[in-house]
Amino acid sequence: MARRVAIVGTGQTYHKSHRLDVNGREMINEAVTRALEDCELTIADIDAIVIGNMDHFEAINYVDTWSVEGSGGYMKPIMKITTGGTTGASVAIAAHYHVACGLFDRVLAIGWEKNSESDTTAAIITCSDPIWDRFSYSGAIPSLATEASAYMEQYGATQEDAAHVAVRDRTHALNNPYAQMYGRPVSVEDVMASSMLAYPIKLLDVCPRTDGACAVVFAAEGVAEKLASKPAWVHANSVRHAATWFGDVDYDSGMLSLQRASAEAYDKAGIRSPADDFDVAELYLPYSYAGLKWIEVLGFCGPGEGPRFVRDGHTDMTGKIPVNPSGGVISTNCIGATALLRVAEAAVQIMGKGDKRQVPEVKKALATGFGGCWWSDVVILGSERPD
Amino acid sequence: MAADTDKTELLTVSSGGQAMPYEWSIGLYGSRFFQEIKEHKRFLGIRCPKCGLVRVPPRRICGPCFQKLEELVPLSDTGTITAFSIVSYPFIDPDTGVQRPIPYTYGYIRMDGADNIFSHLINETDVEKIKVGMKVRAVFKAPEEMCGNIQDIRYFEIIR
Numbered sequence: 001m002a003r004r005v006a007i008v009g010t011g012q013t014y015h016k017s018h019r020l021d022v023n024g025r026e027m028i029n030e031a032v033t034r035a036l037e038d039c040e041l042t043i044a045d046i047d048a049i050v051i052g053n054m055d056h057f058e059a060i061n062y063v064d065t066w067s068v069e070g071s072g073g074y075m076k077p078i079m080k081i082t083t084g085g086t087t088g089a090s091v092a093i094a095a096h097y098h099v100a101c102g103l104f105d106r107v108l109a110i111g112w113e114k115n116s117e118s119d120t121t122a123a124i125i126t127c128s129d130p131i132w133d134r135f136s137y138s139g140a141i142p143s144l145a146t147e148a149s150a151y152m153e154q155y156g157a158t159q160e161d162a163a164h165v166a167v168r169d170r171t172h173a174l175n176n177p178y179a180q181m182y183g184r185p186v187s188v189e190d191v192m193a194s195s196m197l198a199y200p201i202k203l204l205d206v207c208p209r210t211d212g213a214c215a216v217v218f219a220a221e222g223v224a225e226k227l228a229s230k231p232a233w234v235h236a237n238s239v240r241h242a243a244t245w246f247g248d249v250d251y252d253s254g255m256l257s258l259q260r261a262s263a264e265a266y267d268k269a270g271i272r273s274p275a276d277d278f279d280v281a282e283l284y285l286p287y288s289y290a291g292l293k294w295i296e297v298l299g300f301c302g303p304g305e306g307p308r309f310v311r312d313g314h315t316d317m318t319g320k321i322p323v324n325p326s327g328g329v330i331s332t333n334c335i336g337a338t339a340l341l342r343v344a345e346a347a348v349q350i351m352g353k354g355d356k357r358q359v360p361e362v363k364k365a366l367a368t369g370f371g372g373c374w375w376s377d378v379v380i381l382g383s384e385r386p387d
Numbered sequence: 388m389a390a391d392t393d394k395t396e397l398l399t400v401s402s403g404g405q406a407m408p409y410e411w412s413i414g415l416y417g418s419r420f421f422q423e424i425k426e427h428k429r430f431l432g433i434r435c436p437k438c439g440l441v442r443v444p445p446r447r448i449c450g451p452c453f454q455k456l457e458e459l460v461p462l463s464d465t466g467t468i469t470a471f472s473i474v475s476y477p478f479i480d481p482d483t484g485v486q487r488p489i490p491y492t493y494g495y496i497r498m499d500g501a502d503n504i505f506s507h508l509i510n511e512t513d514v515e516k517i518k519v520g521m522k523v524r525a526v527f528k529a530p531e532e533m534c535g536n537i538q539d540i541r542y543f544e545i546i547r
Contacts, residue, residue: 149470
């Protein structure tokens, strides 16, 4: 029987496009220091570390070792995890496994990226199959754009529908001083007028490139209650990887990995009506159209109903299920940290530490990770210790 | 908050313009795909004996079924656009180290007789003239110019 596990502390950097004032290790250390402060621990209290990023974005290929002085991993067990965009959620889930199995009581999860150090698109292209897909592939934006074009064809969704998602997330970011896009409001008109990157995706429909790091402390039952007045308990995790061939994805039947991962996690956590049962969701939505289609896959509304659900305000801060109070991925995208930020922000909401971005009385929170070739991670957190 | 230090005193180090070539194995069925294009100007797929789906390009294993594949299926050179995007932003091609020419249209094409889709270029960059559902045909290099790689297919053109 696995032990119950809770998040007791989180920390993150103030995210920027270029953090020239710190190297990668120093940037990691900022997030780690804040996470330890949040639960009043010192690095000596940490039993093991799980760290993740996309190695080739910085061309540093043994990050677990290279980052020791920043992570605090000197003479500690460290494991590195890299799973594309899901990296941060995979790091969180692996840290949970470390504690749940009974071998470690306090585990530090770290995600980070310094996107300013390379051409992000070129780096992402090297994730695609070198023989078949790489020649025509041009990074994350067009593969998402193809999904969007198929969704628009299927349900008649418009570019304006997607713009409402971008505006929602960027408006929420105005409440989050850590967000890269903090203090930079946009309107639907701004999104529609922004330059076309890859039809139908425009500049303001898509995530920025970010330098940033996030750290989260996981603790075992019996320990967690002493470290946090309101621990964020892990109610469920689920991971699903799909095809590695872009051509094997069925773009007309939702997103299979997210369907399967969320179905398993909902079942474990007793979620029957997601839009009613969750008080908040921090979703890995790397572009605006995902905020239409993927909330349908997650069961917030029916197929094709995403545009209306968003326009009716159900995902706003005062709606039935506020989505991305942090501003989401469209406002901050330090890739190896991005999915861990979703988990951390969901924990912040449970712990009641969200300041201006806090949703009142959060008891259950959903976090997701997206990456690679349509992979999905799902994490469900709750204020009650699970049975 | 991160100090807004005067950026002129913050230095970076460049890796330089190094090149590190790789040599990737295509495998038997993938190699046959390119030979089929050169000899017969048609695509080659493979059928899974368990799920029955025909996928292109041919590979040795069906991922969902974890099943060994052997039944190669000749296909034509035509298909249907299932999704596309017109790439308009500049970026470095990691295979060449230089900027890839833009704009170009990235397309997902369901080849006739196949159950999955094939990613390649479509030679139409005017968004008003391309739609999901249009029929397309592969345009190949001349056989003597073919190198046994994905660029032996130059692009797909819309059948109007």
